[in-house]
Amino acid sequence: MATISLSEPDAAHAAPPHARAVRLPTQWLGVAPFFLFAIFFLIAPTAYLILGAFQTPEGTFTLGNLAELWQPTIRAAYWISIKVSFASAVIGALVGLAIAVAIVRGGLPRWVRGATMTFSGVASNFAGVPLAFAFLATLGRLGLVTILLRDIFGFNLYATGFNILSFSGLTLTYLYFQIPLMVVIITPAIDGLKKEWGEAAATLGATQWQYWRMVVIPVLWPSFLGTVILLFANAFGAIATAYALTGSSLNIVPILLYAQIRGDVLHNAHLGYAIAFGMIFITGMANVFYIWFRTRSERWLK
Amino acid sequence: MTETYLSIQGVQKSFGSTTVVRDFNLDVGRGEFISFLGPSGCGKTTMLRMVAGFEEPSAGKIFVGGKDVTNLKPNQRKVGMVFQAYALFPNLTVAQNIAFGLRVAGTPKAESAQRVQEMLKLISLPHLGDRYPYQLSGGQQQRVALARALAPKPRLLLLDEPLSALDAKVRVSLREEIRSIQKELGITTIFVTHDQEEALSISDRIVVMNNGRADQAGTPFEIYNRPATRFVANFVGTLNVLEARILDAEAGSVDVAGQTLALHRDLAPKRNGDTISLALRPEAVSLGRTGERTGALDATIADVHFLGSVIRVRTKVGDSTVSLDTFNDPTMPPPVSGAPAELAFAPRDLMVLAD
Amino acid sequence: MKSGKFWAWLTFGLGAAYFIIPLLATLEFAMRMRRGTYSFDAFAVVFGDPRFQQTFGYSVMAAIFTILLGVLIVVPTAYWIRLRMPHIRPIVEFVTLLPLVIPAIVIVFGYIRMYGSNSPLPFLASARGTDALLVIGYAILALPYMYRAVDTGLRTIDVRTLTEAAQILGAGWATIITRLILPNVLIAVLSGAFLTFAIVIGEFTMASLLNRPAFGPYLQNIGANRAYEPAALAVITFAVTWGCMSVIQMLARFAPKSANRPD
Numbered sequence: 027m028a029t030i031s032l033s034e035p036d037a038a039h040a041a042p043p044h045a046r047a048v049r050l051p052t053q054w055l056g057v058a059p060f061f062l063f064a065i066f067f068l069i070a071p072t073a074y075l076i077l078g079a080f081q082t083p084e085g086t087f088t089l090g091n092l093a094e095l096w097q098p099t100i101r102a103a104y105w106i107s108i109k110v111s112f113a114s115a116v117i118g119a120l121v122g123l124a125i126a127v128a129i130v131r132g133g134l135p136r137w138v139r140g141a142t143m144t145f146s147g148v149a150s151n152f153a154g155v156p157l158a159f160a161f162l163a164t165l166g167r168l169g170l171v172t173i174l175l176r177d178i179f180g181f182n183l184y185a186t187g188f189n190i191l192s193f194s195g196l197t198l199t200y201l202y203f204q205i206p207l208m209v210v211i212i213t214p215a216i217d218g219l220k221k222e223w224g225e226a227a228a229t230l231g232a233t234q235w236q237y238w239r240m241v242v243i244p245v246l247w248p249s250f251l252g253t254v255i256l257l258f259a260n261a262f263g264a265i266a267t268a269y270a271l272t273g274s275s276l277n278i279v280p281i282l283l284y285a286q287i288r289g290d291v292l293h294n295a296h297l298g299y300a301i302a303f304g305m306i307f308i309t310g311m312a313n314v315f316y317i318w319f320r321t322r323s324e325r326w327l328k
Numbered sequence: 329m330t331e332t333y334l335s336i337q338g339v340q341k342s343f344g345s346t347t348v349v350r351d352f353n354l355d356v357g358r359g360e361f362i363s364f365l366g367p368s369g370c371g372k373t374t375m376l377r378m379v380a381g382f383e384e385p386s387a388g389k390i391f392v393g394g395k396d397v398t399n400l401k402p403n404q405r406k407v408g409m410v411f412q413a414y415a416l417f418p419n420l421t422v423a424q425n426i427a428f429g430l431r432v433a434g435t436p437k438a439e440s441a442q443r444v445q446e447m448l449k450l451i452s453l454p455h456l457g458d459r460y461p462y463q464l465s466g467g468q469q470q471r472v473a474l475a476r477a478l479a480p481k482p483r484l485l486l487l488d489e490p491l492s493a494l495d496a497k498v499r500v501s502l503r504e505e506i507r508s509i510q511k512e513l514g515i516t517t518i519f520v521t522h523d524q525e526e527a528l529s530i531s532d533r534i535v536v537m538n539n540g541r542a543d544q545a546g547t548p549f550e551i552y553n554r555p556a557t558r559f560v561a562n563f564v565g566t567l568n569v570l571e572a573r574i575l576d577a578e579a580g581s582v583d584v585a586g587q588t589l590a591l592h593r594d595l596a597p598k599r600n601g602d603t604i605s606l607a608l609r610p611e612a613v614s615l616g617r618t619g620e621r622t623g624a625l626d627a628t629i630a631d632v633h634f635l636g637s638v639i640r641v642r643t644k645v646g647d648s649t650v651s652l653d654t655f656n657d658p659t660m661p662p663p664v665s666g667a668p669a670e671l672a673f674a675p676r677d678l679m680v681l682a683d
Numbered sequence: 684m685k686s687g688k689f690w691a692w693l694t695f696g697l698g699a700a701y702f703i704i705p706l707l708a709t710l711e712f713a714m715r716m717r718r719g720t721y722s723f724d725a726f727a728v729v730f731g732d733p734r735f736q737q738t739f740g741y742s743v744m745a746a747i748f749t750i751l752l753g754v755l756i757v758v759p760t761a762y763w764i765r766l767r768m769p770h771i772r773p774i775v776e777f778v779t780l781l782p783l784v785i786p787a788i789v790i791v792f793g794y795i796r797m798y799g800s801n802s803p804l805p806f807l808a809s810a811r812g813t814d815a816l817l818v819i820g821y822a823i824l825a826l827p828y829m830y831r832a833v834d835t836g837l838r839t840i841d842v843r844t845l846t847e848a849a850q851i852l853g854a855g856w857a858t859i860i861t862r863l864i865l866p867n868v869l870i871a872v873l874s875g876a877f878l879t880f881a882i883v884i885g886e887f888t889m890a891s892l893l894n895r896p897a898f899g900p901y902l903q904n905i906g907a908n909r910a911y912e913p914a915a916l917a918v919i920t921f922a923v924t925w926g927c928m929s930v931i932q933m934l935a936r937f938a939p940k941s942a943n944r945p946d
Contacts, residue, residue, distance in 0.1 A: 056763035063756050064778045067819050071793020072785055125698045132691020148928040149702060151881045152921055155902040159917035160705045163712035170708035202705065222415035228402035229380055229409040230429035230480060244419040256783060263786025266887035266899065270906050280788050287792055287892055302789045309784045
């Protein structure tokens with residue numbers, strides 16, 4: 027620090043203005059590869075689709091593509107996607123939180139925490155096609171749990187209307203990577219809850235519930251909400267699991283978009299852009315909400 | 329001492345097979361300021377946590393105001409506690425932190441707001457009510473923690489190493505502030521510390537703990553000048569220890585490194601030929617006899633450290649080292665290492681240490 | 684206290700059941716191939732399938748190139764940000780988090796439209812070009828994880844002091860990055876690398892839409908046409924993921940513990 031901060035202002039004062047102008051881009055050269063990479067392969071392709079969503083095939087501006095999203099098939103696809111993502115995010119977050127609290131604060135042996143964290147690291151990355159296979163082998167018509175329930179308890183799972191190729195089946199499957207992801211992210215936040223806060227609250231006469239309501243929940247809330255939104259986006263964009271599980275029988279948005287990309291099933295390329303735009307819009311709005319909430323209510327955060 | 333307010337009777341605490349507090353007895357008067365002093369791991373914090381209700385004694389009872397509180401939960405005990413790491417709630421403002429105890433007790437808003445103002449004034453931070461903890465310095469945070477503990481008018485104030493996380497200057501000023509607030513409110517207080525200077529400077533009485541046991545309880549003056557055990561003598565202040573062999577137990581004459589000393593006291597039940605440990609504070613020793621300092625030992629000056637107004641001299645008596653401080657007198661040449669010296673002291677300042 | 688422990692065990696137990704039963708069920712299902720007895724026939728069939736070997740090999744290569752590309756992009760950037768441009772860190776962090784918000788299918792859709800054979804950058808005109816685009820897409824998907832891993836690694840060493848010490852000794856930038864920074868964040872980079880590997884190896888969406896013969900589309904294809912092999916493949920994939928995560932855990936043990944933070 028010392029040598030740089032000592033030499034830099036001197037150079038700035040001594041050198042004529044144009045020398046300074048030369049300095050600036052060399053600084054930026056260091057990060058140029060990163061920004062070029064991001065612009066070419068992340069931002070531009072996304073922007074291309076977003077612009078396309080507002081254009082007719084002839085290139086004039088239109089809101090027609092967005093309006094067409096309102097047709098029943100597409101609307102239904104968005105709705106089921108939102109439902110599955112929301113349910114798996116919220117349930118995953120709550121269950122993940124419960125598990126994290128249990129392993130951090132539950133007084134369980136040390137190895138339980140270590141094992142849970144390692145396993146969560148694995149399971150949160152065990153998504154996609156193989157996960158679908160695993161759940162078909164578990165809860166499919168010939169799955170182990172389905173058969174055991176039938177043979178031992180005489181309980182026919184599929185007679186209850188359950189279907190692994192449905193909203194509830196997909197949600198249950200998504201939880202397999204959502205819960206561990208929550209555990210991985212929220213455990214450090216729970217570690218950050220100081221034991222003394224609970225003791226201070228107790229000496230001040232607070233019950234366990236009052237302590238949770240007035241301190242723990244407000245303190246954890248930003249991380250919790252942030253993770254829920256991450257989980258939501260995680261599920262909303264996921265396609266491999268659902269596609270391998272249900273083929274195209276469950277019409278969630280990514281599968282619809284997938285079919286559109288492969289074969290222009292909607293007979294309108296720009297409607298495909300609009301669907302993509304809709305997906306970014308929804309995950310983007312979730313994040314905007316989160317940022318708004320955080321800046322508004324968390325003045326105590328540094 | 330006034331009437332007993334807090335009474336700890338025969339308390340013991342074990343975790344598995346290790347006993348961390350054994351047979352602890354203490355009566356604390358109303359409004360008294362008591363320090364638990366000892367090295368880390370001596371059981372002082374565990375004892376404090378049993379008074380707070382965070383740990384359950386394995387045996388014994390704790391009474392507050394004549395009532396048995398041994399089995400009460402921490403949130404039913406009406407104690408205020410201040411922690412080493414401040415432990416302010418980060419999501420609440422200073423005012424909300426102070427009001428926390430009042431809020432959970434359902435105190436009306438106006439009354440609670442007034443009490444918060446009183447408390448802010450008490451800790452001299454009247455304008456910081458709307459700040460969040462992260463915006464305060466360590467010393468300010470600890471004052472807020474103190475106010476938070478005091479706001480619900482607790483029956484006891486428990487301070488668990490509250491100054492250890494602060495830097496030296498703040499530590500001294502805050503300890504004086506704590507003492508003056510405590511006196512103003514007249515609240516019975518237990519203060520846990522490993523810092524003997526802290527304990528000596530603010531306590532009414534000190535309990536020196538060692539290995540789960542209370543070695544001695546007494547005023548700072550007693551603890552310092554008449555330590556009951558060798559541990560207390562060593563832990564509190566600097567101490568010179570001399571090994572001595574008893575020549576005549578009844579007359580109190582002993583042999584120290586081949587020199588005979590008269591202690592003018594009965595050393596029973598020790599017998600002739602037993603060895604004992606004698607202790608002397610550095611400030612009780614001088615070079616050359618003066619006034620009451622009639623006891624004397626011949627020594628050799630080992631080294632001399634010039635500290636400005638004071639000169640610290642280390643001398644050798646046989647194999648033992650005796651340190652002493654002399655004032656710097658510009659008209660006199662300083663002592664020289666290797667020179668012989670006569671150590672003088674009042675015989676009654678020689679402490680006989682129990683083992 | 685006692686009841687709290689009970690609830691903790693119960694929560695942990697239920698969670699463990701939910702996560703372990705599907706694994707056992709998958710293994711059991713995979714071993715059902717030979718009628719009336721358990722066998723490893725499904726695994727034998729899978730391992731003997733030349734398409735398994737080809738697609739798995741393809742995905743391993745893709746993963747290796749993705750890791751190289753990721754390291755090349757992320758390490759100099761993260762280092763430069765820490766050293767010289769801490770003020771643009773929020774922007775960079777925001778960009779690295781975008782792939783968590785923009786679904787992979789949207790990104791690859793954009794590629795298909797932007798880099799077709801008629802565009803100025805015709806990646807999709809040749810097989811090699813498409814392979815390259817796939818690797819680039821994977822590097823984008825792995826960006827959030829790679830950046831975070833490397834940035835955390837850099838935080839534990841005092842980048843500035845190390846760099847200045849090297850400069851005083853006369854080292855150039857190439858030397859500083861390859862001889863000083865990289866070895867010091869090697870463990871962090873490796874964690875990021877294995878995470879990337881786990882993400883890439885079974886990836887379906889991008890590979891399928893770019894029509895590359897990768898492991899993910901192969902899995903999907905087997906799933907649609909076979910009974911027992913998919914379960915065996917799921918077990919194998921889980922084992923690969925587990926292997927990657929165990930390596931990361933082991934690496935974490937060697938990572939420098941002291942957080943000597945410059946800021």
